[in-house]
Amino acid sequence: MTATTPSRTGVRVERLPLARFTTLGVGGEAEVWFAANHAQLAEAIEAPYRVLGGGSNLVIADAGVPERVVRLTGELAGRDLEPDPALSTDTEIVTGWVGGGVPLPGLIRTLQKLGLSGLEGTVGIPAQVGGAVWMNAGTRYGEMFDGLHTVEIVTPQGTRQVTPDDLEWGYRQSGIARGEVVSRVRLRLTRSTPEAVLEKMTHADEARKGQPKMKTPGCAFKNPGGVSAGKLMDEAGLKSTRVGAAMIAPEHANFIVNLGGASAADVHALLDLARERVGVPMELEYELWPERG
Numbered sequence: 001m002t003a004t005t006p007s008r009t010g011v012r013v014e015r016l017p018l019a020r021f022t023t024l025g026v027g028g029e030a031e032v033w034f035a036a037n038h039a040q041l042a043e044a045i046e047a048p049y050r051v052l053g054g055g056s057n058l059v060i061a062d063a064g065v066p067e068r069v070v071r072l073t074g075e076l077a078g079r080d081l082e083p084d085p086a087l088s089t090d091t092e093i094v095t096g097w098v099g100g101g102v103p104l105p106g107l108i109r110t111l112q113k114l115g116l117s118g119l120e121g122t123v124g125i126p127a128q129v130g131g132a133v134w135m136n137a138g139t140r141y142g143e144m145f146d147g148l149h150t151v152e153i154v155t156p157q158g159t160r161q162v163t164p165d166d167l168e169w170g171y172r173q174s175g176i177a178r179g180e181v182v183s184r185v186r187l188r189l190t191r192s193t194p195e196a197v198l199e200k201m202t203h204a205d206e207a208r209k210g211q212p213k214m215k216t217p218g219c220a221f222k223n224p225g226g227v228s229a230g231k232l233m234d235e236a237g238l239k240s241t242r243v244g245a246a247m248i249a250p251e252h253a254n255f256i257v258n259l260g261g262a263s264a265a266d267v268h269a270l271l272d273l274a275r276e277r278v279g280v281p282m283e284l285e286y287e288l289w290p291e292r293g
């Protein structure tokens with residue numbers, strides 16, 4: 001289908017380079033389906049698909065992916081933060097619906113200004129709400145499931161609304177299956193003050209000081225057996241190592257950055273080199289699209 005092919009629901013479809021939707025700035029073309037409401041999302045996921053959020057945990061191949069890539073826009077990227085009077089109290093509020101396509105950093109800033117506490121520990125995570133909920137993104141200061149009331153999940157079989165108690169969530173996992181789309185959520189937050197929320201955010205922000213400011217998909221490897229992957233990579237002399245325009249960050253060895261014009265092949269080569277030099281099995285933190293054997 002091209003940009004001009006009409007769809008049943010009017011969903012916008014374009015063949016686009018995926019690099020522009022990722023924080024690493026790498027990735028070839030795919031057919032992107034911009035789902036602006038539930039009907040469009042239902043149509044978008046009628047054929048094999050992948051959901052793309054903020055693209056902050058992905059390395060997408062230079063050849064792109066063969067499946068449809070679904071982006072949540074329009075109503076599914078809108079937010080209603082008004083307290084629901086039936087569910088809110090003097091101390092706690094439950095919001096209206098917040099779309100899975102809402103950028104998390106902007107939402108966290110707004111909640112701070114409103115003096116609503118619960119999600120400020122996730123400050124600095126460059127995700128969309130849906131992607132962050134899907135993997136329960138967080139820091140040592142807090143995680144997405146600290147502030148959820150309801151999660152709406154869309155699959156080709158239909159839509160269901162669940163509470164956190166219905167899900168087997170835990171450390172960096174939501175219990176929501178791969179391919180199930182987090183379309184919207186309602187937040188459960190505590191009434192606080194902008195100053196108090198800001199102070200909590202400052203601690204989480206401080207912890208990011210050593211991270212590189214360049215294009216990156218975040219940490220490359222999980223810590224093997226509790227040992228810091230960054231420390232192992234540093235000890236293996238990997239800081240500032242380059243392949244093409246991809247580099248292991250001089251500030252922090254567990255971050256690969258794009259110096260400008262890096263390819264996915266450059267990044268894959270650096271990941272392979274790091275594993276070989278460190279000599280300890282290290283599991284990737286981010287996802288490769290398509291998966292590599």
Ligand SMILES: Cc1cc2nc3c(=O)[nH]c(=O)nc-3n(C[C@H](O)[C@H](O)[C@H](O)COP(=O)(O)OP(=O)(O)OC[C@H]3O[C@@H](n4cnc5c(N)ncnc54)[C@H](O)[C@@H]3O)c2cc1C
Pocket residue numbers: 023050051052053054055056057058072100101124125126127128129130131132133134135136137138139172179180181182183216217218219287
């Ligand atoms: C600079 C930097 C700092 C980071 N710091 C942290 C941190 O402190 N803590 C942390 O946990 N992570 C961190 N990350 C990693 C990343 O932000 C998280 O993994 C985040 O949850 C990814 O969300 P996303 O919307 O970008 O998802 P994407 O990268 O777009 O996708 C990742 C996965 O989520 C799925 N997905 C995306 N949207 C949806 C949806 N609506 N419904 C269902 N599935 C979906 C995708 O299909 C894919 O499988 C960091 C990344 C960067 C670049």
